[in-house]
Amino acid sequence: MDVLKLEEALGKGYKKVYFTFDCIGDTILLMSALKYLYIRNKQKILIGTLYSELVVGCDYLDVLDGFCEENLYTESYHHVIHAGITPVFISSTGFVKENNRLRPVWGNNHIMVNVCGKIGIESKIKVVPDFYLSEKEKNEGRYFEDTQIAIISSGNQPYKSIPFDVSKHIVESLNHKYHFVQIGSIEDPLIPEVLDKRSIGGLRKTASVLYNSDLFIGGIGGLMHVARAVNCRSVIAFSMAEPLKLENYPCNINIFVDNPTCNLCGTNKAFPYLVNCTHDYSCIRGIDYQKMIAAIETQLSKKGLPLEVDYQYSTKDQMVYGIEDYLKRFGQIKEQTWYQ
Numbered sequence: 001m002d003v004l005k006l007e008e009a010l011g012k013g014y015k016k017v018y019f020t021f022d023c024i025g026d027t028i029l030l031m032s033a034l035k036y037l038y039i040r041n042k043q044k045i046l047i048g049t050l051y052s053e054l055v056v057g058c059d060y061l062d063v064l065d066g067f068c069e070e071n072l073y074t075e076s077y078h079h080v081i082h083a084g085i086t087p088v089f090i091s092s093t094g095f096v097k098e099n100n101r102l103r104p105v106w107g108n109n110h111i112m113v114n115v116c117g118k119i120g121i122e123s124k125i126k127v128v129p130d131f132y133l134s135e136k137e138k139n140e141g142r143y144f145e146d147t148q149i150a151i152i153s154s155g156n157q158p159y160k161s162i163p164f165d166v167s168k169h170i171v172e173s174l175n176h177k178y179h180f181v182q183i184g185s186i187e188d189p190l191i192p193e194v195l196d197k198r199s200i201g202g203l204r205k206t207a208s209v210l211y212n213s214d215l216f217i218g219g220i221g222g223l224m225h226v227a228r229a230v231n232c233r234s235v236i237a238f239s240m241a242e243p244l245k246l247e248n249y250p251c252n253i254n255i256f257v258d259n260p261t262c263n264l265c266g267t268n269k270a271f272p273y274l275v276n277c278t279h280d281y282s283c284i285r286g287i288d289y290q291k292m293i294a295a296i297e298t299q300l301s302k303k304g305l306p307l308e309v310d311y312q313y314s315t316k317d318q319m320v321y322g323i324e325d326y327l328k329r330f331g332q333i334k335e336q337t338w339y340q
Contacts (some may be wrong), residue, residue: 001055001059002063003062004064004065005093006083009064010083014064016045016046016085016086017047017048017080017086017087017088018030018034018045018048018088019049019067019069019088019090020046020071020091020115021091022068023156023160023222024050024203024221024223025221025222028054028130028226029048029092029112030047030090030113030128031054031129033119033121034061035060036116036119036121037120038179038194040121040123042235044060044061045060045064046061046062046085047063047160048064048068048069048087049063050068051203053204054131054203057132057133057134058130058132060256064080067080070335072087072333074328074333074334084161084205088119088321089323089325089326090115091118091326091329092107092111092115092118092246092316093105093106093329094106094107095325095329101272102329103271104273104274107310108245109245109246110127110148110248111246112129113127113313114314117314117316118319118320118325119319120319121251121314121316121322122313122314123197124313125311126309126311127310128228128249128309129225129226129229130229131207131226131230133204133211137204137208137211138208138212140212141208141209141210142212143179143195143205144179146178146179147177147178147300148209148213148214149174149213150181150215150216151170151171151180151182151183151217151218152217152218153188153189153190153191154183154185154187154188154189155184156185156222157273159239159283159284160219160221160242160284162217162218162237162284163284164189166237166289167191168191170217170289170292170296171180172192172193172221173293174293176196176298179302180194181197182194182195182196182198183206183209184198184223185199186198186199186230199294203226207226211230214232214233214235215234215235215299216232216235216279217234217235219234219238220236220239222314224236224247231307233251233252233299233307234252234253235252235253235255235292235295235296235299236253236254237284239266239281239283239284240257240265240266240284241263241266241272241284242265242266243266249310251307251309253295253298255288255291255292256287257282257283257285258286258288259286260282262277
């Protein structure tokens with residue numbers, strides 16, 4: 001992976017730059033889907049991302065310096081377009097028209113498979129994301145000889161953040177048997193009696209911790225995808241605001257709220273990023289920590305066994321060619337100076 005200035009990207013013959021939402025999970029899944037494009041075309045691919053460190057070690061991608069969703073403005077867009085490179089924005093969702101506006105709806109398959117369809121891949125897809133750790137990185141992040149469990153206490157979105165009390169009760173119940181390492185944001189509440197490795201020094205160091213852990217406990221989101229990419233089983237507090245098919249890995253155990261008072265987002269009647277929840281996020285609140293504990297014991301009993309793998313087929317019926325999905329999602333490009 002090389003980080004290229006625009007002129008360098010042009011010199012290498014790039015005609016497109018692929019990018020997605022500035023989220024860890026979306027970036028990893030786009031990166032992983034683009035591998036199928038590389039295998040098909042036998043040509044390296046240019047990507048724009050806020051998280052270039054995720055692409056380190058990936059030999060089929062280059063990164064366009066400074067280009068990402070956060071930095072997409074009318075000036076930056078036209079600067080890249082006029083230079084001869086077409087930005088292609090990838091969202092895994094579809095869209096429906098509602099009240100004369102477009103609303104996102106969840107895709108029909110796993111996010112990685114939906115993304116493959118958006119970039120024109122028709123193929124059998126191994127639903128396992130990629131993360132390229134070096135041998136040095138693989139030898140970092142193990143702090144205990146006995147069982148090591150990585151855990152988070154929150155998340156980036158309230159509708160899919162593991163409740164703090166759930167994480168706290170899990171540690172209180174099991175810390176006499178297992179060692180817990182807390183990862184995630186430094187802003188996440190600290191769980192008592194854990195080894196604190198929040199904001200350990202970047203996503204790659206967090207990935208090293210997950211690679212060296214026997215289990216990950218958290219909610220759906222970026223670190224769940226990182227855990228799968230580095231072959232770490234998980235127990236997931238799974239929000240019913242997203243369909244299981246969208247983010248399920250068969251090697252994980254997913255725990256759901258027993259009786260949520262609302263399931264509008266999970267059934268595509270609403271979209272969680274666009275609504276003000278009036279149900280106190282019942283889609284994730286009320287997770288039974290005792291069910292999580294039972295799942296933890298089940299997962300640890302599989303230690304050393306190969307992780308189960310799912311295969312799905314992608315179709316290019318929703319293939320995108322530019323930023324049409326970005327415009328459907330946001331309406332227009334932001335107006336602000338960006339590119340130097």
